[in-house]
Amino acid sequence: MKRTPAEHIVEFLSFSRSDNSIAALQRFTLRDWKKVLQWMDDAGIALYFLQKLKDTNATDLMPSEVLTRLETNFTENQQRVEDMSHRFDSLNRAFNHAGVRYAALKGISLVPEFCPFAPLRHQADFDYLVDANSLGVAQRIVAEAGYVSKHQYSVQEFIYILPGVAAPSRSGEKYSSRAPHNVELHLDIWDGNLHGVSSIANLFSVERVRLHEWNRSAFPALTDEDAFLLQILHACHHLFTHWIRMSCFLEIGYFLNRRAHDAALWNRIERHVGDNPAVQEFAVVVCELVDKIFSPPLPPLIRDWSARIRPAPRVWIEKYGRDWAFCEIPVYRFTLFPRNKLAVFLKHQYMGAAPAAKSPAPRGALPPSRLSRIASSLRKDPSLALNVGWWKRQLLMRRGIFRALAELRYLCEIPRWSWLTRAGIRSVPLGR
Numbered sequence: 001m002k003r004t005p006a007e008h009i010v011e012f013l014s015f016s017r018s019d020n021s022i023a024a025l026q027r028f029t030l031r032d033w034k035k036v037l038q039w040m041d042d043a044g045i046a047l048y049f050l051q052k053l054k055d056t057n058a059t060d061l062m063p064s065e066v067l068t069r070l071e072t073n074f075t076e077n078q079q080r081v082e083d084m085s086h087r088f089d090s091l092n093r094a095f096n097h098a099g100v101r102y103a104a105l106k107g108i109s110l111v112p113e114f115c116p117f118a119p120l121r122h123q124a125d126f127d128y129l130v131d132a133n134s135l136g137v138a139q140r141i142v143a144e145a146g147y148v149s150k151h152q153y154s155v156q157e158f159i160y161i162l163p164g165v166a167a168p169s170r171s172g173e174k175y176s177s178r179a180p181h182n183v184e185l186h187l188d189i190w191d192g193n194l195h196g197v198s199s200i201a202n203l204f205s206v207e208r209v210r211l212h213e214w215n216r217s218a219f220p221a222l223t224d225e226d227a228f229l230l231q232i233l234h235a236c237h238h239l240f241t242h243w244i245r246m247s248c249f250l251e252i253g254y255f256l257n258r259r260a261h262d263a264a265l266w267n268r269i270e271r272h273v274g275d276n277p278a279v280q281e282f283a284v285v286v287c288e289l290v291d292k293i294f295s296p297p298l299p300p301l302i303r304d305w306s307a308r309i310r311p312a313p314r315v316w317i318e319k320y321g322r323d324w325a326f327c328e329i330p331v332y333r334f335t336l337f338p339r340n341k342l343a344v345f346l347k348h349q350y351m352g353a354a355p356a357a358k359s360p361a362p363r364g365a366l367p368p369s370r371l372s373r374i375a376s377s378l379r380k381d382p383s384l385a386l387n388v389g390w391w392k393r394q395l396l397m398r399r400g401i402f403r404a405l406a407e408l409r410y411l412c413e414i415p416r417w418s419w420l421t422r423a424g425i426r427s428v429p430l431g432r
Helices: 005-012 019-026 030-043 046-055 064-098 132-144 171-175 224-240 246-259 263-273 277-294 300-306 311-325 340-347 370-380 382-386 388-394 396-426
Strands: 102-105 125-130 157-161 182-186 209-214 217-222
Touching: 005 019, 005 030, 005 046, 030 046, 030 064, 046 064, 064 102, 064 125, 064 132, 064 171, 064 217, 125 132, 132 157, 132 182, 217 224, 224 246, 224 263, 224 277, 224 340, 246 277, 263 277, 263 300, 277 300, 277 311, 311 340, 311 396, 340 396
Parallel strands: 102 217, 125 182
Antiparallel strands: 102 125, 157 182, 209 217
C-alpha cells in the first residue's frame, strides 16, 4: 500500500534506522512539503523533524522556503519556552512559599526523559497535580498571577486562562510567545466519570515526587515510573476522546528507546501497577502503537503484559491502531469517512460500572456540546454575536460534516469489528 507523506515523515523519525525514508523524502514535491508541514504542526512533531534533519545533515532535502518556516518556528518556540519558564518558575515559587503540596506534570518536567531539549516541543499548558487540602490556596495563587477560571467540565480538573489572549488563526502562530496557554490544576489524573473506567483513581500522589532541576530552577515532579504511567494514561485519554498528537507517541518512544533495558525502573513500574488489568492493558496498547509507528525497543514487562491481553484489544491494536494514529488533526478538518471514531471500539472494552461518587459533580461537569459552549460564550460576551471572525472560527458546518462522516464510518465498520473479535476469541487457546 502506498504510504502518505505523513507516514514517510514518521518513518524518518523512527528509532530504527531506515534509508528508505530518506529516499522517500527526496521525492516530495513542494506541494507535498507544504501539506505535510501543516500536518506536522498539528501533530506536534515539526520541530522534532527539523532537529532530526540537522542531526543527519539532511536539511538540503527540503525546499528553502519550508526550511526557513521551520527555522522561524523553532526560534519563536525558543522564546516561548523562555517566557513560559519565567511564568512557571514564578508560580512554583508562590506555591512553595504558601506551602502548596503539588507536583508539576508534563511540560518541562518531561525534559530530558521524554524530550531531549525543551524548545523541540510545543507547550500549551502548565499542569499540576495538587493535594486536595492545598487546592484553595493554589487557586488563589493562580488567580493572583492574572489567570481567570474557565468553565469547569470535571470535578478533578480546574482550568485557568489568560484573559484577552486570542487563539492563533494559523498553526505556525502557536509557537509565538504571544499565543495563549492555560494553567490546569488536577486533583487526580484520570476522570472515571468521563471514561467509565473507575479502577485507575489515585494512581498518582504528591507523596511520590522527586526534585526536578531544569534551567537553574527546581520543582517537585513525578518519579520516572509515575511519569511514564502518566504519559500512558494521557495517551489513552486522547485515544478515548478520538484524537491524539503524534508527538505523544514520539515522546513515549524516546523514553522507551532510552530506558527499555533499565530493569530497576520496570520492576518499580510493575510493583506500582500491581494486578490492575486496565493499567496493564493501557500500557500494552500505547507501547505497541508506539512500536508500530516509531519502532523503539519494548521492555520485557510490556511483552509479558502483552501476552495476557484480551482478544478484543489485541484485534484493535493489530487491525485499527496504526491507521487510527494517523487520523487528521484537528478532528474537524475535512476528510472522507474519517477514522477518529474507530477508537470507540477500544474504549468500549474498558467501560464498566461508574465509579463511586466522591463529591457531587458540578453543574455542567460533563463536557458540553459545541453548541452549548457557543451559547455559554455568548452569555458571557453578547458582542460576539456580531463578530463575523468569531463565528468563522467555530467552523460549525465543517464540524458537523466531519462528525456525520465519522459516525457513518464507525457504523459501517461494526460488522467487520464483530467478525474480527469473534475470530480473535476463537483463536485463544483453551485454558488461557
